[in-house]
Amino acid sequence: MxxxxxxxxxxxxxxYVADYLETIEQRQVYPDVxxxxxxxxxxxxxxxEPEAYEDVIQDIERVIMPGVTxxxxxxxxxxxxxxxxxxxxxxxxxxxAIGCIGFSWAASPACTELETVMLDWLGKMLRLPKDFxxxxxxxxxxxxxxxxxxxxxxxxxxxxxxxxxxxxxxxPQRSEVEIISKLVxxxxxxxxxxxxxxxxxxxxxxxxxxxxxxxxxxxETFRKTLEEDKAxxxxxxxxxxxLGTTPSCAFDRITELGPICNxxxxxxxxxxxxxxxxxxxxxxxxxxxGVEFADSFNFNPHxxxxxxxxxxxxxxxxxxxxxxxxxxxxxxxxxDHQESGTCIHWQIPLxxxxxxxxLWFVFRMYGLRGLQHVGLAKEFERLVRNDERFEICADVVxxxxxxxxxxxxxxxxxxxxxINGARRVHLVPCQLAGAFVLRFAVCSRTTESRHAQEAxxxxxxxxxxxxxxxxx
Amino acid sequence: MxxxxxxxxxxxxxxYVADYLETIEQRQVYPDVxxxxxxxxxxxxxxxEPEAYEDVIQDIERVIMPGVTxxxxxxxxxxxxxxxxxxxxxxxxxxxAIGCIGFSWAASPACTELETVMLDWLGKMLRLPKDFxxxxxxxxxxxxxxxxxxxxxxxxxxxxxxxxxxxxxxxPQRSEVEIISKLVxxxxxxxxxxxxxxxxxxxxxxxxxxxxxxxxxxxETFRKTLEEDKAxxxxxxxxxxxLGTTPSCAFDRITELGPICNxxxxxxxxxxxxxxxxxxxxxxxxxxxGVEFADSFNFNPHxxxxxxxxxxxxxxxxxxxxxxxxxxxxxxxxxDHQESGTCIHWQIPLxxxxxxxxLWFVFRMYGLRGLQHVGLAKEFERLVRNDERFEICADVVxxxxxxxxxxxxxxxxxxxxxINGARRVHLVPCQLAGAFVLRFAVCSRTTESRHAQEAxxxxxxxxxxxxxxxxx
Numbered sequence: 001m002x003x004x005x006x007x008x009x010x011x012x013x014x015x016y017v018a019d020y021l022e023t024i025e026q027r028q029v030y031p032d033v034x035x036x037x038x039x040x041x042x043x044x045x046x047x048x049e050p051e052a053y054e055d056v057i058q059d060i061e062r063v064i065m066p067g068v069t070x071x072x073x074x075x076x077x078x079x080x081x082x083x084x085x086x087x088x089x090x091x092x093x094x095x096x097a098i099g100c101i102g103f104s105w106a107a108s109p110a111c112t113e114l115e116t117v118m119l120d121w122l123g124k125m126l127r128l129p130k131d132f133x134x135x136x137x138x139x140x141x142x143x144x145x146x147x148x149x150x151x152x153x154x155x156x157x158x159x160x161x162x163x164x165x166x167x168x169x170x171x172p173q174r175s176e177v178e179i180i181s182k183l184v185x186x187x188x189x190x191x192x193x194x195x196x197x198x199x200x201x202x203x204x205x206x207x208x209x210x211x212x213x214x215x216x217x218x219x220e221t222f223r224k225t226l227e228e229d230k231a232x233x234x235x236x237x238x239x240x241x242x243l244g245t246t247p248s249c250a251f252d253r254i255t256e257l258g259p260i261c262n263x264x265x266x267x268x269x270x271x272x273x274x275x276x277x278x279x280x281x282x283x284x285x286x287x288x289x290g291v292e293f294a295d296s297f298n299f300n301p302h303x304x305x306x307x308x309x310x311x312x313x314x315x316x317x318x319x320x321x322x323x324x325x326x327x328x329x330x331x332x333x334x335x336d337h338q339e340s341g342t343c344i345h346w347q348i349p350l351x352x353x354x355x356x357x358x359l360w361f362v363f364r365m366y367g368l369r370g371l372q373h374v375g376l377a378k379e380f381e382r383l384v385r386n387d388e389r390f391e392i393c394a395d396v397v398x399x400x401x402x403x404x405x406x407x408x409x410x411x412x413x414x415x416x417x418x419i420n421g422a423r424r425v426h427l428v429p430c431q432l433a434g435a436f437v438l439r440f441a442v443c444s445r446t447t448e449s450r451h452a453q454e455a456x457x458x459x460x461x462x463x464x465x466x467x468x469x470x471x472x
Numbered sequence: 473m474x475x476x477x478x479x480x481x482x483x484x485x486x487x488y489v490a491d492y493l494e495t496i497e498q499r500q501v502y503p504d505v506x507x508x509x510x511x512x513x514x515x516x517x518x519x520x521e522p523e524a525y526e527d528v529i530q531d532i533e534r535v536i537m538p539g540v541t542x543x544x545x546x547x548x549x550x551x552x553x554x555x556x557x558x559x560x561x562x563x564x565x566x567x568x569a570i571g572c573i574g575f576s577w578a579a580s581p582a583c584t585e586l587e588t589v590m591l592d593w594l595g596k597m598l599r600l601p602k603d604f605x606x607x608x609x610x611x612x613x614x615x616x617x618x619x620x621x622x623x624x625x626x627x628x629x630x631x632x633x634x635x636x637x638x639x640x641x642x643x644p645q646r647s648e649v650e651i652i653s654k655l656v657x658x659x660x661x662x663x664x665x666x667x668x669x670x671x672x673x674x675x676x677x678x679x680x681x682x683x684x685x686x687x688x689x690x691x692e693t694f695r696k697t698l699e700e701d702k703a704x705x706x707x708x709x710x711x712x713x714x715l716g717t718t719p720s721c722a723f724d725r726i727t728e729l730g731p732i733c734n735x736x737x738x739x740x741x742x743x744x745x746x747x748x749x750x751x752x753x754x755x756x757x758x759x760x761x762g763v764e765f766a767d768s769f770n771f772n773p774h775x776x777x778x779x780x781x782x783x784x785x786x787x788x789x790x791x792x793x794x795x796x797x798x799x800x801x802x803x804x805x806x807x808d809h810q811e812s813g814t815c816i817h818w819q820i821p822l823x824x825x826x827x828x829x830x831l832w833f834v835f836r837m838y839g840l841r842g843l844q845h846v847g848l849a850k851e852f853e854r855l856v857r858n859d860e861r862f863e864i865c866a867d868v869v870x871x872x873x874x875x876x877x878x879x880x881x882x883x884x885x886x887x888x889x890x891i892n893g894a895r896r897v898h899l900v901p902c903q904l905a906g907a908f909v910l911r912f913a914v915c916s917r918t919t920e921s922r923h924a925q926e927a928x929x930x931x932x933x934x935x936x937x938x939x940x941x942x943x944x
Contacts, residue, residue, distance in 0.1 A: 006490065007486055007487060007490045009558070009562060010483075010486035010489070010490070010558075010561070010562065011482075011483045011486050013562050013565045013566065014482035014483050014486060014565070015479060016566070016569075017482070017565055017566065017568075017569040018478065018479045018482070020569055020570075021569060030578075031581055031582075033581050035581070035585075036585070036608065037581065037585065038581070038582060038585035038586060038589060039585065039589050039608065042589065044592075044596075045593055045596050045597075046593045046594070046596070046597055046835040046836070046839070046840055047835070047836060047839045047840065048839055048840045048841055049839040049840075049841060049842075050836070050838055050839040050842055051836045051837065051839070053837065055836075056559075056832075056833060056836050063582075063586075064570075064582045065582075066582075067581040067585060068570060068572065068580055068581075068582050068583075069572060069578065069579055069580045069581070071570075071571055071572045071573065072571055079573070079579070082571055082572070082573050083571075084568075084569075084571045086478045086481070086482075087528075088568075089482070089565070089568045090481060090482065092564065092565075092568050093482075093485045093486070093489055093561070093564075093565065094485065094488070094489065094532065096489075096556075096560075096561045096564050096780050097488075097489040097492055097493060097561070098492075098540055098543075099543055099544055099554055099556045099780055099781065100541060100543045100554070101543070101551070101554050101781060106502075106541065107541055108539070108540055108541045108543075109503055109505050109507070109509065109510070109540075109541070110503075110510060110535075110536045110538075110539030110540050111540075113507075113508070113509065113510035113511065113539060114510060114536070117510060117511050117514065120516075121517060121518045124516075124517050124518070125517075125518055136508065136511065146618060146821050146823075147821035147823045149820065149821045149822050149823075150820060150821055153820065157673060160675075175653075176675075177649070177652070177653040177675075178653075180649070180675055181647075181649035181653070193822070194822050197798060200797075200798070201629060201673070201674070201820070202673070202675065203648075203649075203652055203674065203675040247803075308568050308571055309571065309573060309823065309825060310821075310823065310825065325672075326669060326672070330665045330718070330902075331719075331901055331902055331903045331908075348621065348622060348625065348673070348820055349619035349621045349622055349782075350619060350621050350665070350666050351781060351782065353781060353782065357536075360528075361528060363518040363519070364518070364519060364522070364523045364527075364528050365522055365523065365525065365528060367518070367519045367520055367521040367522040367523070368518055368519065368520045368521075369521060370521075370522055429803055430803055431803045
């Protein structure tokens with residue numbers, strides 16, 4: 001299919017991509033455009049006849065780039081990192097060429113099998129308890145989801161299905177609807193919005209637990225809430241713990257929470273979307289202690305492990321729990337090796353890409369040691385702490401620094417507006433215990449000390465200007 | 473980032489991909505491996521140190537290819553097609569390089585805006601009613617989902633949320649749980665398994681409507697069922713119609729069903745996952761008549777419109793219905809243009825890739841005329857009809873031929889087993905009115921008349937052998 005012209009164009013795109021990434025520092029990190037900017041730049045309808053290839057390519061700079069927020073700029077400190085690496089991009093090209101839809105073992109054995117084995121590799125890198133690995137005879141194993149939101153939802157649905165079956169086994173008279181109406185799921189009040197959304201989708205109550213001074217859920221609070229809820233006739237069935245919350249990278253106390261969940265027969269899911277990648281480093285692995293109590297665990301290699309989006313890895317201890325909640329068996333999906341392919345039927349979409357190739361290429365071309373790096377956050381924290389006008393608002397554990405000007409929320413909102421208005425760096429805020437806080441997340445793989453230093457000088461100057469203006 | 477070595481490797485991958493696709497006809501379409509084949513071919517753990525690049529690349533042929541079902545082989549006639557084209561692959565490379573997570577307008581304005589405009593382009597290509605387009609002032613618009621399963625689920629959840637709000641507006645005493653316990657959704661007994669699954673996930677009753685001689689749901693049956701269900705106190709709220717069912721490419725009679733749904737205040741979703749691409753051809757557009765009654769419509773350009781997986785396009789008439797069912801507003805996602813970005817919050821995952829680039833490249837590099845082609849199914853149908861031993865089991869409308877040997881299901885199961893066992897072509901079966909039927913789907917973009925002819929000669933010979941064996 002890719003004849004000579006096509007390969008030439010493919011190679012030109014390789015050059016464009018390389019050039020874009022090599023010179024990204026020179027682009028303004030956040031665009032100047034206003035909503036609706038793009039519609040007026042292109043025709044109102046698709047062309048009837050093919051357009052010249054050159055016109056399409058030129059429009060990348062004319063139409064697309066002016067509206068791009070450059071997530072891989074070393075001056076991008078917003079949200080959380082999204083990974084980008086050359087081995088992952090190579091693997092994605094191969095994935096596109098094979099172009100299989102891996103919805104069963106037969107639809108592409110390599111797709112299913114590599115995924116299972118790569119999740120075992122990664123599970124071992126994290127030193128997950130053996131229960132979570134598939135091996136050749138395990139009951140558990142891993143699967144690649146698109147995003148952590150999907151993992152949270154899949155775990156909640158599996159937990160819902162399990163508790164309904166358990167209760168009906170004792171008491172066949174009780175209807176599913178009646179049982180679901182009594183169920184209650186829990187998460188931290190710091191949990192990602194997708195956790196609340198999972199409750200909404202699953203049609204179950206979701207309670208947000210209040211957190212301690214470190215923005216973590218602790219055992220005592222949880223136990224008290226459970227007692228109250230059970231006393232009022234509710235059925236606690238699911239707890240979604242967060243390791244590395246989105247606002248401040250806080251860690252729920254899973255060594256306290258896990259035993260409670262186990263004793264109550266509740267499903268404990270751990271969402272470590274951002275922080276999970278750090279657990280491959282021995283010095284951060286203690287943060288994962290308590291995972292042995294969990295039923296399922298998830299994190300995003302596409303955040304911080306050099307695997308391009310989307311690749312969210314999820315492990316469960318008992319595959320049967322997940323499969324039981326979802327499996328459908330139409331004839332067109334039946335084949336001779338029906339029970340093979342451990343990572344099928346574990347997700348919301350039926351179709352799936354060959355995403356494990358990205359993991360395979362990245363693990364092999366970097367090696368475990370090449371992946372064990374954590375960023376510049378401590379350095380930025382020191383800069384902030386040396387400036388008396390500012391305060392640090394949460395422990396800096398991994399690559400996120402939460403800070404603010406001492407003073408009102410309005411003042412900090414103004415500061416953020418000026419920072420993002422100047423377009424030199426890009427940050428987003430969060431709310432911590434009622435305070436408007438600025439989040440500095442080390443994101444791009446190309447962010448070096450000099451970028452963090454420069455970002456701080458710039459922020460500090462804008463703060464000086466702002467404070468001078470306030471005094472006047 | 474991509475330094476010289478990296479660009480050289482990128483270009484080598486372009487060559488590998490081109491070579492793979494050019495010579496794919498020489499590969500055996502379905503692999504010989506047994507379940508578990510891959511684990512023994514690679515180490516049990518990730519390497520500590522980087523491996524040689526050459527070793528990684530060589531393992532594509534050693535480890536991966538022996539286990540690949542080649543979906544783009546011209547001898548692949550299983551399931552439904554999955555699209556593959558050079559412009560889409562180019563766009564995917566660019567998407568990987570930009571590597572943004574488009575979960576809000578601010579996270580990458582170009583990503584959000586191009587998606588909305590491309591869905592308008594495609595909507596116009598399909599001549600969708602204007603209600604479904606965003607334009608600059610419309611209430612509707614389109615979004616790219618990963619798969620049709622997600623579109624079906626999102627529509628069901630939006631419908632569930634809408635009906636609960638409507639009932640509670642009249643009768644605030646009724647609880648959400650009680651209302652949900654009365655809800656009933658409908659689909660065809662020929663609908664894709666993901667429709668039943670959407671009901672399971674949403675925690676609502678799902679009824680499968682029986683179909684007529686053409687495997688279609690018709691108005692009369694539907695009306696009768698609704699009356700019965702309402703009489704027994706249930707609340708019909710959602711109908712998922714299928715245009716082009718998975719087993720036989722049948723078309724539910726939406727011109728009859730639509731007015732009923734509208735009169736009952738039910739949400740009608742149309743799933744045209746496979747067939748939808750054909751509606752850009754004027755001769756097939758009448759099959760979409762009745763879409764004006766729908767609340768939402770979905771099809772998969774990744775099946776048949778040359779856009780590589782995943783790209784499932786969904787339109788709704790009232791964006792507010794979908795957004796209302798899902799929206800969460802954590803501070804870290806707030807920005808100055810909060811209400812911009814029509815296609816956000818319409819899906820299960822929060823994060824999203826820059827998939828509209830694929831549509832843009834494909835539409836422009838092929839042009840509408842370059843996309844308006846339908847396959848060789850009619851030619852294959854004639855071959856089958858000329859052989860008295862066989863029968864055609866459903867109308868051949870687009871690219872799917874359902875056929876079988878006259879005789880028992882066992883006989884046809886045996887035939888299919890021999891076909892797939894011989895590895896020359898690959899097919900899957902379906903069940904139609906109790907009969908075991910073989911599905912011949914024209915899939916690869918490179919399938920020509922000679923491949924269909926050769927496939928038929930081969931199938932016909934295997935049938936002769938089988939029938940000779942039976943006589944003995």
